[in-house]
Amino acid sequence: MARDITEIQKKILDFLLDHKFEKGMPPTLAEVAQKFGYKNRATVQQHLGALVKKGFIKKNPKLARGIEITIEDKFFIPRPVIGEVAAGNPLTIYPDAIDTVNLPTIARVPKDSFLLKVKGDSLKDAFIFNGDIVIVNPNNEPSNGQIVIAILDDAATIKRFYKNKNGIELRPENPEYKPIFIKKEYPRFKIVGVAIGVYRNMEWKN
DSSP states (O other): OOOOOHHHHHHHHHHHHHHHHHSSOOOOOOHHHHHOOSOOOHHHHHHHHHHHHHSSSSEEEEEEOOEEOTTTOOEEEEEEEEEESSSOOOOOSSSSSSEEEEETSSOOOTTTTTTEEEETTTGGGGGTTTEEEEEEESOOOHHHHHTEEEETTTTEEEEEEEEETEEEEEEEESSTSSOOOEEEOOOOOEEEEEEEEEEEEEEHHH
């Protein structure tokens, strides 16, 4: 980070960002104190004052929710990339992080979500390219037309999802690739999650 920030200040800043993202407004001092187990709100005021001095937030003491976050478009947080997912032929998904990527705070990652690196070009017409990072939410139920990450025969693939009475179709967005059809009750298939975002680093090295 360009400006020094302590571990507890970063945790508080992350909480402010998450609260605003999830609830549409910043937390009150009481909510910050409750989150971090502070009985004395003066401790919260000290940490928030430090964040003000370092330029991460602004405060309006006349408002109960008078915390304005000023760094959402320029503050980056490292996130682990836990594996690769095929936009082409299925690839192995790894159990441990294979890399990290610095996501801006505006690219919010919901709870339990994770990042995967795309390999291949079967979704190029959906503007998802080789080397892109997809943000995957495992808690969303897929709807027809959404892009999903699926495990098929112990390998991971990313495709557009369609379900009908006969089973599931995983469609590419590239005419050079054929759809994948999965019959009902096929035991070696499961949906891992729904792709909710794409991050592209123009300097990413494949």
